Amino acid sequence: MAKIGILGCEAVNTEMNCVMIGCFGNLRGREGKFKDYPAEEPLDLVGIIHCGGCPTAVGTGRIWQKVQALVDYGIDALHLTSCLVQLCPFKDQFIATIREEYPDLKVVEGTHFFNNEEEFKTGVKELLSQRAVTPQRMNDLVFKRIKFT
Ligand code: SF4
Structure with missing residues (x-):
């Protein structure tokens, strides 16, 4: 049995509400980056941890703690x-x-493949910047410009 851990991006998890559907689906189906395990070897997902989040520029070294937990x-x-x-x-x-x-x-670098990597990156950029559909914030309430459904 292969005991597997997954290390994810904190920002994708917390900012974009990713439920890791692609990661889990590929693991269950032994596809994507999970297809190289021997067919007779069961895959056991032991746990998932995320990087701890940006800013990371001064501290990639902390990743050892995250991985240690797995x-x-x-x-x-x-x-x-x-x-x-x-x-x-x-x-x-x-x-x-x-x-x-x-x-x-x-x-292992990756869990699943993307249909189109550039499209994925462009989509993530919009999800982060939220320019097309501006989210409402506390200031919208304070300045009485909040819109109701
Ligand atoms: S360091 Fe930042 S960009 Fe990199 S995985 Fe963590 S949250 Fe994501």
Whole structure:
């Protein structure tokens, strides 16, 4: 049995309400980045943790703590989510730290494939900036410009 842990992007999880449907679906179906495991080997998702969030520019080293929380449960492999792989500017530093701290741990870049990586990035950019559909905030209430359904 392969004991698997997943490391995800905090921003995608908290800002964009990602429920990791692609990650789990591909794991269940042994597709995407999970298709290279031997067919006879059951896959056991031990747990999921997220990076801790930006700002990270001064502190990629902390990733070892996050991964340790999964290593404590004896994971054989750590998959970085495909979102993290595509979007995180610190991905390579994360991987270098993880490989140094846990040399026996198999590190896999990704969980699933994207139909169109550029479309995905453009969509995430809009989700983060929210320019097309402006969200309402407390100031809208304070300045009495709030709209009601
Ligand atoms: S450090 Fe990378 S993975 Fe973590 S929140 Fe920032 S962009 Fe996402």
